[in-house]
Amino acid sequence: MRTSRARTVALAAGAYLVAIVFLLPYVEMVITAGRTKSELLDANYFPKHFTFSNFTSLWSADGLGGNIWVSLRVAGGATLLALLVAIPAGYYTARHRFRGRTAFLLVVLATQMFQPAAMLVGLQREFVNFNLPSATVSLIIVNAGFNLAFAIWILNAFFSSIPVELEEAAQVDGLSRIGALVRITLPLAAPGIVTALIFTFITAWNEFLVALTLSLGSPPGDRPLTVAIDGYVGQYSTDWGHLFAGGLVATVPVIILFALIERRVVTGLTAGAVK
Amino acid sequence: MATVTFEKAERRYPGAPTAAVRGIDLTIEDGEFMVLVGPSGCGKSTTLRMLAGLEEVTSGRILIGDRDVTNAPPRDRDIAMVFQSYALYPHMSVFENMEYSLKIAKVSKEERERRVKAAAALLGLADYLDRKPKALSGGQRQRVAMGRAIVREPQVFCMDEPLSNLDAKMRVQTRTDIAKLQADLGATTVYVTHDQVEAMTMGDRVAVMNEGELQQVAAPMELYRRPANLFVAGFIGSPQMNLLPATVTGGSVRLGEYALPLTAPALAKLPRDLTVGLRPEAFQVVPDGGLLLDVVVVEHLGSDSYAHGTVTLGDGTAGEGTLGEGTRNLVVRVPSRQEVAKGDRLRVAVDGGDIHLFDTVTGLRLDV
Known part of the structure; x- marks a missing residue:
């Protein structure tokens, strides 16, 4: 009894310690974002005056709103594109045994194994040659591509776990094949679709390296949020206040998304695996 | 209600050396309870699925009444099917499961409610209409699957081993229930089973299949008394x-x-x-x-x-x-x-x- 209590306490203490290590950077971010410029290099950990000026000037002077809009379009577009490809691909590979099916799934998985940094130059050249209209469109395509493998695999697992008889029953009940897919299978695969959606959106929202490379020639207002925030790190000085305030703004949508669907994601990640 | 006719109906899977169902000829009379029976892999389920439109007919024809349905999609065949796994929609309540086909057919809300309630009363499901399938026992799920088929008032009932997931006692009980229900409704029924006792006790006639071919089609006692060949002789009787x-x-x-x-x-x-x-x-x-x-x-x-x-x-x-x-x-x-x-x-x-x-x-x- 005594040992098990001590064990619980020790475990909890360990867990809190780990949590603190992971949360500290966020605390630092909040604190620094609220410091005035004069207090920035003070020895005090907590600022005497908490200011919102870093946040307000993000919008007024720096026009970060435009960058958020670009990031939203990139992440939203990439998510939409990835799901439009991954849903049919995941469904087809789950429902049909065709020659080269396993090979197809493995090739899809292999694309996930390339280090994005290794492909930067290639991607940059490719998009210059394609002469795409804007960095936003290029980033939508690249981010969708990066996340396709995960989306296809998780949706494949989900569709596989939904008995084919349900679709057959729906067809006998009066739906077409597509109707059965849309009205019976897709609602049942919703946890998987939501998982793929959130994962793709967050990855695309946070993506920095490719965004930096492909939006280099764009006007500052047309760059994604991650690139815009990076702009506060200058060659000779760094605008810490705005850097952290921008970072905080960029984190908020991710936290909200996770808070909304955390439980769903957990079922999403496990439900497909074990039936 | 209607007759069902198989005319040299064949199902061949791509790349398979032999056909799964080899050109069978079978006429099922209006209101008849026909049982397809045979060992695993004999083609009985495939035959039923061909009738339901869930399996392609490679050659030959299938008619429901006078209508050639060989290439018609399942929804245009006016049939209802009870699956072995019941295939109830897990995200819908019992009521929604039962009314779904009527909803798709755009039947009025009052009529849907009337038919679902009548079927639920018939099957003893009236108290469970708000439940989700996962909150039901195996026997209750089986009855919901039956109810879903009944409310449609289809020309033909297709049943694919609907009792095989029930325990022995429940199976005997439900066996009689289904036979009685079919007699009351007078619906043409095609019932697939591997259990020859089920076949003998339920069917007006029994079609014995083996290796994709019909071995004999006859009334249960005729099969027992005059088996047409060694396979039927060995298969029927326990x-x-x-x-x-x-x-x-x-x-x-x-x-x-x-x-x-x-x-x-x-x-x-x-x-x-x-x-x-x-x-x-x-x-x-x-x-x-x-x-x-x-x-x-x-x-x-x-x-x-x-x-x-x-x-x-x-x-x-x-x-x-x-x-x-x-x-x-x-x-x-x-x-x-x-x-x-x-x-x-x-x-x-x-x-x-x-x-x-x-x-x-x-x-x-x-x-x-």
Whole structure:
């Protein structure tokens, strides 16, 4: 009894310690974002005056709103594109045994194994040659591509776990094949679709390296949020206040998304695996 | 309601050496309860799925009434299906599951409610209409699946082993319920099962299938009394019919030394190599003569007992399974008042029971 209590306490203490290590950077971010410029290099950990000026000037002077809009379009577009490809691909590979099916799934998985940094130059050249209209469109395509493998695999697992008889029953009940897919299978695969959606959106929202490379020639207002925030790190000085305030703004949508669907994601990640 | 006609209907899977269903011809009458029965992989489920439109018909035709539905999608066939796994929509309540087809068919809300409630009352589901399928027992789910089929008032009911997920007691109960329901509704029904007891007890007629082919289509007792070939003889009946090699010598059909009590004018026309089919109840225990049965196992069923054992025919043929030369397995029914135990030696002879003769080469029944 005594040992098990001590064990619980020790475990909890360990867990809190780990949590603190992971949360500290966020605390630092909040604190620094609220410091005035004069207090920035003070020895005090907590600022005497908490200011919102870093946040307000993000919008007024720096026009970060435009960058958020670009990031939203990139992440939203990439998510939409990835799901439009991954849903049919995941469904087809789950429902049909065709020659080269396993090979197809493995090739899809292999694309996930390339280090994005290794492909930067290639991607940059490719998009210059394609002469795409804007960095936003290029980033939508690249981010969708990066996340396709995960989306296809998780949706494949989900569709596989939904008995084919349900679709057959729906067809006998009066739906077409597509109707059965849309009205019976897709609602049942919703946890998987939501998982793929959130994962793709967050990855695309946070993506920095490719965004930096492909939006280099764009006007500052047309760059994604991650690139815009990076702009506060200058060659000779760094605008810490705005850097952290921008970072905080960029984190908020991710936290909200996770808070909304955390439980769903957990079922999403496990439900497909074990039936 | 309508008739169902299969005309040389065939299903061949791409790349498969033989067809899964080999050009079957079958007519099911209006309001008839037809059972398709056979071992696993015999093509019975495929045949049903062809009728439902869930399996492509490679060649031949399928008609419901006068309408050729060979290439029609399932929704245009006016059928309802009960699946082995029930296939209830897990995200819908019992009520929603049952009304779904009517909703798709744009039936008015009042009518949907009326039909679902009537079916629920019939099936004893009235108290469960708000529940999700996962909150129901296996038997209740099975009834919801039935209810979903009934509310549609379709021309044909297709049932694919609907009882196989139920426990033994529930199965017997539901078996009668379905048979009664079908009789009340008078709906043409095609029912697939691998269980020959289900087939015999439920069907107006039974179609026995093996390796994608129809072996025999007949009323249950006709199948039992006059099996068309060796396969049907062995498949229908429990315990199964004893099939023993026989020879025609000296004007009689003999099992080893034992001459069967069979007198027929056409005996001379029979081929030399015969297989004799004798049901366990065809035998009687006799004081002398007959066959000598070494009892290995006795099954006591209460009213009767079945003595399983071996007989040595001494005909020089290879033994059955691991048995020695000329030795065969034999099952004999004995009245329970007669004490029989493992290790006993009984003399048994055919007395009054049917003797079935089959051509060993073609497997076909020989009528004498």
